[in-house]
Structure formats: C-alpha cells, structure tokens
Amino acid sequence: MIENNILAINKQSCMGCGLCAxxxxxxxxxxxxxxxxxxxxSMDSDVCIxxxxxxxECPATDAANELYHKDEANYFCSIISDKDILxxxxxxxxxxxxxxxxxAEGGYVCGCVYNTEMIAEHIVTNNQADVERxxxxxxxxxxxxGCFDEVKTxxxxxxxxxxxxxxxQIAALxxxxxxxxxNLCCVEILCHGVPSPELFSEYxxxxxxxxxxxxVDIQFRNKExxxxxxxxxxxxxxxxxxxxxxxxxxxxxxxxxxxYGLNLRESCYQCKFARKERVADITIGDFWGSWAKYGxxxxxxxxxxxxxxxxxxxxxxxxxxxxxFYDNLTQNEAARxxxxxxxxxxxxxxxxxxxxxxxxxxxxGLWKKAYLSKTYRKKTLASVxxxxxxxxxxxxxxxxxxxx
Numbered sequence: 001m002i003e004n005n006i007l008a009i010n011k012q013s014c015m016g017c018g019l020c021a022x023x024x025x026x027x028x029x030x031x032x033x034x035x036x037x038x039x040x041x042s043m044d045s046d047v048c049i050x051x052x053x054x055x056x057e058c059p060a061t062d063a064a065n066e067l068y069h070k071d072e073a074n075y076f077c078s079i080i081s082d083k084d085i086l087x088x089x090x091x092x093x094x095x096x097x098x099x100x101x102x103x104a105e106g107g108y109v110c111g112c113v114y115n116t117e118m119i120a121e122h123i124v125t126n127n128q129a130d131v132e133r134x135x136x137x138x139x140x141x142x143x144x145x146g147c148f149d150e151v152k153t154x155x156x157x158x159x160x161x162x163x164x165x166x167x168x169q170i171a172a173l174x175x176x177x178x179x180x181x182x183n184l185c186c187v188e189i190l191c192h193g194v195p196s197p198e199l200f201s202e203y204x205x206x207x208x209x210x211x212x213x214x215x216v217d218i219q220f221r222n223k224e225x226x227x228x229x230x231x232x233x234x235x236x237x238x239x240x241x242x243x244x245x246x247x248x249x250x251x252x253x254x255x256x257x258x259x260y261g262l263n264l265r266e267s268c269y270q271c272k273f274a275r276k277e278r279v280a281d282i283t284i285g286d287f288w289g290s291w292a293k294y295g296x297x298x299x300x301x302x303x304x305x306x307x308x309x310x311x312x313x314x315x316x317x318x319x320x321x322x323x324x325f326y327d328n329l330t331q332n333e334a335a336r337x338x339x340x341x342x343x344x345x346x347x348x349x350x351x352x353x354x355x356x357x358x359x360x361x362x363x364x365g366l367w368k369k370a371y372l373s374k375t376y377r378k379k380t381l382a383s384v385x386x387x388x389x390x391x392x393x394x395x396x397x398x399x400x401x402x403x404x
Contacts, residue, residue, distance in 0.1 A: 006041045006054040012266045013060040014040055016194075017172035018145030020054035029054060031145075036355045037198020038141070038265050059171040060267070067174055068277040069308040075334035077287040079302050081324035090137040090221035091228065091286040092303030097322040098162060098187060098282075098315070099131045107160030107183075109134070110151055112142040118204045118215055119143070120197065122165065124150045134164070137221050139258045141194035141265065144169040148176045155181045166191050167273035170280045185315050188278060190285030190304075190338060192345040193268030195258050196355075203254045211247055213240030220255055222248075227299035228286075230259060261345045262354045269347035274340045276331070281312035289336030293329075304334050306341070 006020040006029060016039045021029040028047035031039040041054075057063055078092055085096035099109045103126055110124045111134035120142035125131060144165050151161050151173065163173060164187040174186070204215050215238045221228075222235035225248065234252040238245055257263040273279055283306035290302050302325070307313050320326065335341040348354075 004050050004052045004055065005043060005048060006058060007043060008055055009058055009060050011040065012270065015060060015168040015172075015267045016040065016141060016265060017059060017168050018143065019148075019172040019176055020058060022145050022148050022176060023053050023057050025049075025051060025053065031143075033198055037196035037201070039143075039197070057175045059168055059175055060272075063175055064171045064272065064279070067171055067279040068275075069279070069281070070277075071309055073276070073278070073283075073331065074307045074313070075305065075329040075331060076307075077290065077302055077304050077325075077327050077329055077334075078323045079298065079300060079325040080322050082322065085135070086300055087223055088132065088135045089301060090135075091284075091301045092298075092325075093301065094284050094303040094305055094319075095164060095187065095189075096131075096135060097319050098185075099134070100128070101319050101322075102160055102162040102185075103128060103131065105160060107162060108151075108154050109162045109164070110147055111164040112138050112144070114138065114217060118201070118218075120200070122147045122169075124154065124161070136219050137189075138218075139195055139220050139255065140197055140200040142169075145172065148173055151184075152177055155184055158183065160185070162187060164189060166194065167271070167279055168267075171273065174279065182311070185282070185311060186280040187282045187284060188280030190283055190340060192274075192340045193258075193261060193264030193271070195254075195263040196265070199263055199355075200254070207236055207238070207247070211236070211238050211240065211245075213238040213245065216244070220252075223299075223301060227297075228301035230286075257354065261348050262351055264345070264351070266347075269344055269351075271340075271344040274342070274344040276342055278306065278308045281309045282307055282315065283341070285338055287334075288338060289333055292336060293333060304329065304338060306334060 016031070018031050018039070020041050021031055026047050026049055028044040029041050032042045034040050055061065078094060080086055080093035080097050082093065082097065086093040089096050102109055108124055108126045109131050110122055112120055112122055113130070113133040115121055120138050120140045122142055122144040123130060124147050151163060154161050160183045162185050163170065167188050170186045170188055207215050215236060217237035219235040219237065220233070221230070222233050224235070226233055234249055234255050236247040238247065285304050287302045287304035290298055307316055339345070
C-alpha cells in the first residue's frame with residue numbers, strides 16, 4: 001500500500017533525513033543509495049504493517065509546518081576572540097564557542113564529523129577533541145538519523161544537547177522527539193544544498209590514487225594560506241609513508257560543482273526550509289555581505305547569525321563575551337549574498353547531465369563538467385582570477401570599485 005507509507009514521497013521531495021527508518025516499528029525501512037549515490041528509503045513490504053507512521057512524521061509532508069518559529073528573528077554578525085578556534089572554523093567561529101560553552105556546562109554536542117572511512121556522519125559527544133572534528137564545512141550529506149535515540153536519551157536525563165546540522169536534519173530530529181525540550185538547542189548550518197555521499201567517496205578515491213596516500217581529512221574552507229573565502233581553499237590532509245601531509249588543489253572541481261549547485265540533491269532545489277521563518281533556534285553561516293556593509297575584507301572570517309527563538313536568545317546571551325567583533329544586522333543585510341535565508345537555490349540546467357557524466361566517468365573528467373559548461377564559463381574565469389591573481393591586487397581592485 002504505497003499510499004500509506006514512505007514510498008508515497010517522490011524523489012524530488014525526499015530529503016534523505018532517514019527519519020522514516022528511525023520511527024518504523026517493524027524496522028522494515030532502510031536507507032539505500034540510488035544511481036546518483038543519494039540515500040532514499042527502501043522497504044520490505046512483507047514486513048510492513050501499513051501503520052503509516054513513517055509517512056505521518058516525514059518532514060517532506062505537512063508534519064513540518066508546525067516547526068517554524070513564530071518569533072521575529074534578530075540578526076547580527078560576529079567574530080570570536082579565540083584565535084585557535086577561529087583559524088579552524090570556516091567563518092567567524094560561532095559554532096566553536098557555542099560548543100565550548102555547552103561542554104563547560106556539562107552538556108553534549110551533536111554534529112557532523114568524518115569517520116575513519118571518510119564518511120560524513122553525526123556523532124554525540126561531551127569531548128572537546130571530538131567537537132573539534134566538527135569544525136569546518138563538510139560539503140556532503142551526512143548521516144544524522146543514527147544518533148536521534150542517543151540525543152533523546154540525553155535530553156531525558158536532563159542534560160543539555162547542542163544539535164547542529166542542516167534545516168531538514170533539525171526538522172527530522174524535532175519530529176522524532178515529538179515535543180520541545182528546553183534543554184535542546186538546535187543550530188542550523190545555513191546551506192544551499194548537499195552533494196551525494198557516493199560522489200564524495202569517488203572524490204576521496206580519486207585523491208588517494210593521485211596522492212598515493214590515505215586521505216584523513218578534507219578542509220574545504222581552510223584559512224591557513226588565503227584566509228577566509230570560498231573557492232581555492234580546499235586543503236586535503238593525507239597520510240603517506242608514515243607522515244601526515246597536505247595537498248591544496250588549485251581548481252578543486254568537487255567544491256566548484258557544489259558552489260555552482262551542480263551536484264546537489266534534487267530536493268534541495270525546492271527546499272521548504274529555505275525561507276525567512278526557520279525551524280532552528282539559531283541559524284549560522286558566512287556573512288558574505290560583509291564587504292558591501294563595511295567595505296573591507298575580514299581575513300579571519302566573519303559569521304552571520306539569526307536568532308529565531310527565545311531559547312536561541314538565551315543561548316546567545318551566554319556567549320556574547322566570547323566575541324571580538326559584534327554588530328546588529330537587519331534581515332536584508334543578513335540575507336545579502338545568503339539567498340538561502342529566503343529561497344532555495346535554482347536548479348542548473350546542467351545538473352542532470354553532470355550526474356549522468358559522473359556515473360559513467362566517476363570522478364575523472366569532472367573538472368571539465370564543473371568548469372567548462374556554458375552556464376559557468378564566466379564563473380570559471382572568476383575562479384582562475386581568484387586562484388592566480390595575488391590577493392593584494394584583487395582587494396585593491398575591489399576597493400576601487402567600492403569607491404566608484
């Protein structure tokens with residue numbers, strides 16, 4: 001009976017959150033990859049009892065409509081004062097101090113890490129070393145659903161949990177819990193979509209073959225060499241002949257495909273959570289509008305923060321002393337160059353061809369599809385400009401444009 005189970009959700013709407021598999025009383029639902037490597041539910045119809053629970057609690061349905069916070073959001077931008085956390089963070093380091101504060105109060109943090117097989121997955125921890133594995137952007141869909149039971153157990157014990165993830169993962173967790181917990185703070189990582197885990201795995205294999213080593217970390221937004229920014233900052237950490245080494249690709253096609261929106265899940269192009277009302281207590285991301293507002297570059301990185309609930313306000317009040325820079329923003333300023341605060345990313349025409357090509361060629365040849373497609377040739381020139389023109393010259397040109 002397809003009409004009364006999760007198979008009623010079409011592939012364009014399914015977010016791959018895995019909530020259906022978690023709540024199934026018969027455990028007859030599993031998450032399996034499709035031809036593009038995205039996880040979708042599959043079901044053993046012989047075991048299914050048609051209870052409809054999987055469909056009833058799915059965030060792709062109207063079940064998520066009650067999750068949006070009704071409070072008027074407040075926005076600000078900030079940079080933390082802790083330099084050690086800041087350099088390891090993708091933007092202004094706000095998550096790092098949130099997590100540090102949570103651990104100091106005896107709480108737990110749930111977030112995304114790479115496991116030993118370089119698979120992105122959520123873990124729950126009260127250990128600072130594990131939290132540091134959560135630092136930095138990981139541009140691949142993670143498996144968050146495996147930790148929902150553990151989060152609930154900790155919440156029931158009275159301990160605080162800081163949960164960080166994408167909006168759909170937060171919606172899935174809140175639907176799983178079925179009630180609001182005062183000791184749960186949900187922090188949404190502002191995203192424009194998630195690439196395929198299988199494509200990411202192919203990227204790792206490609207790198208390991210190229211480097212003749214074992215990849216142990218991929219830092220897509222490493223600040224050590226070029227400071228804060230987006231492209232040209234991928235740093236691959238790998239082991240070879242008993243030593244740990246770093247490789248910085250000049251034009252990383254995987255990241256650029258993500259940046260251009262070529263390798264995202266279909267549901268991301270119609271994301272129901274990309275709107276002014278949010279399902280998380282706090283929204284964090286890069287403040288890409290900082291240049292327009294301040295006319296200068298923040299090499300150390302700067303975060304934009306949306307505070308969406310009273311719980312979020314209470315949490316932020318605890319960490320204000322950790323900011324080296326803080327400034328209030330209007331909603332329009334916060335959303336400037338962060339379109340996903342208001343609407344989903346547009347689906348590129350080349351998206352289908354991109355995955356058809358990657359399925360045939362695996363990672364090999366992806367560079368051409370990411371950089372040389374008709375739509376993105378201008379962006380490719382911008383990428384080359386950013387990769388090869390010295391930063392001082394680029395920033396001098398930007399300053400002249402602002403003055404004009």
